[in-house]
Amino acid sequence: MLRSLDIRDMLIIDRLELAFQPGLNVLTGETGAGKSILLDSLGFVLGWRGRAELVRQGADQGEVIAEFDLTESHAAWDVLREAGFTYDDTLILRRINSRDGRKTAWINDRRVSGEILRSVSETLVELHGQHDDRGLLNPRGHRVLLDDFGGLDSKLTKVRSAWRTLVAAKKELSEAQARVAELQAEEEFLRHAVAELDGLAPTAGEDAELDQQRRKMQAAEKIGVDISKAQQALGLNGAEGMLGDAMRWLSDSADQADGTLEGPLAALERAMAELSEAQGGVETCIDALAFNPFELEQVEERLFAIRGLARKHNILADELAPFADGLRERLNALNRGASDLADLNAALGIAQASYDKATSELTESRRKWAAKLDKAMASELAPLKMERAVFVTEITEAEAGPEGVDTVAFTVATNPGAPAGPIGKIASGGELSRFLLALKVCLTGAESGLTLIFDEIDRGVGGATADAVGRRLSQLAGQGQVLVVTHSPQVAALGDHHWRVEKRQTKDATLSTVVGLMDDERIDEIARMLSGDRITEEARAAAKALLPE
Structure with a gap:
């Protein structure tokens, strides 16, 4: 879980310290207040690729520190132990960006490469939004997501083992054939x-x-x-x-x-x-x-x-x-x-049969769980006002390999009878956000210890649909930690913790800051989101009505 974020001299932030909590953390604020800068800064300390120029005007360097609370079984420690780290329940990522563009990273006060930093960050945080090409929109990861959804680790392990045996048998036969051909030549x-x-x-x-x-x-x-x-x-x-x-x-x-x-x-x-x-x-x-x-x-x-x-x-x-x-x-x-080649051909036949059997069982399981995922998605899409949309997990034949013989792709058709296509190309901005949210709800299951970030995933929706979005975000947050940047009062009202991003003018610069909101302040912020700059008593009453009891 992301415990805190300390940002210094990044873009229009001079000094900002945020302490996040478990559950649903919402960040609101007017357009241009600097909400995206928070995500840029978090992405920077995680080693993600982003803006080239991040250092605040007039500063020599920018710095971001992110602190995470982790259990010893967290996947991040699998990466860190291979890099020579020993367990500590607190993980501190620190990264500096110099004015000349040089970037330096530390994990728990030990300097690390960008590759290690990114490998660790992949186990800590997931970012989802309309331009999400790191996770759910990446078709190369769909098979992995389906296998995780179906809990197919044991069948996948069996296929990988059979593949190694098959590859070894093919290699041994090929080498023997080459030796025999060489001997026959002389x-x-x-x-x-x-x-x-x-x-x-x-x-x-x-x-x-x-x-x-x-x-x-x-x-x-x-x-x-x-x-x-x-x-x-x-x-x-x-x-x-x-x-x-x-x-x-x-x-x-x-x-x-x-x-x-x-x-x-x-x-x-x-x-x-x-x-x-x-x-x-x-x-x-x-x-x-x-x-x-x-x-x-x-x-x-x-x-x-x-x-x-x-x-x-x-x-x-x-x-x-x-x-x-x-x-x-x-x-x-x-x-x-001739006798040796016959024996090796027989061994290859056995290995091929074993691999074919293992892949056949895996493909059958994938098709079964693909149908379950499609059904789960249908039930999730309806409350999001996308009951006419069709989500289909397509499984097609692929070249044989250690992961089986299947290609998995998530496709959608936004209306009945419309042609299905890749989720990232068929859905519009608002539809895509809801597809991603529904898919994440279905795929997350009992997953814990992962911080999920949703960047304006509720864009273009309102009313009951926005409320449905908020409730699903809250559901995900119940299993870990969710940070959501939102313009929707319905989503903001369901947050367990609420921050407002503000832009303030000084004599020489424009700076962005973040303010934690308590009860009355939160009501005013939600009222502003409902009515605009002029907050009325009616807007406050509506805001109170949105807040859960």
């Missing part, structure tokens, strides 16, 4: 490459192992001859035979040498032992170097094949095995592609 390559890689079956590290074997075999060929020659030189026809002969000849002469050959014989024995060890090592080496020449050819062929395949695919030899696994998986995906 099917020949995949089959040939996989067959070639499977035929070779390279393993990790095999390239290095084969290269080592090849180098070893090539080295064996080069050193094998020399090692064989060394083996012969160490054998019986070489060193071993010569050492044996020497030891035999020295042994035969040792007895006659008086012991002088014992040292040489011992050295030769040691030499024979070392020679035997050398011969054993050479034989071991020869055995190790022994290979089948055909084996070297096989090793070289496989090594060249692995390296050639790696060059062909522009990868390292050790990457061939995982590369083959990847190609094999792509080929398997291609082979099972």
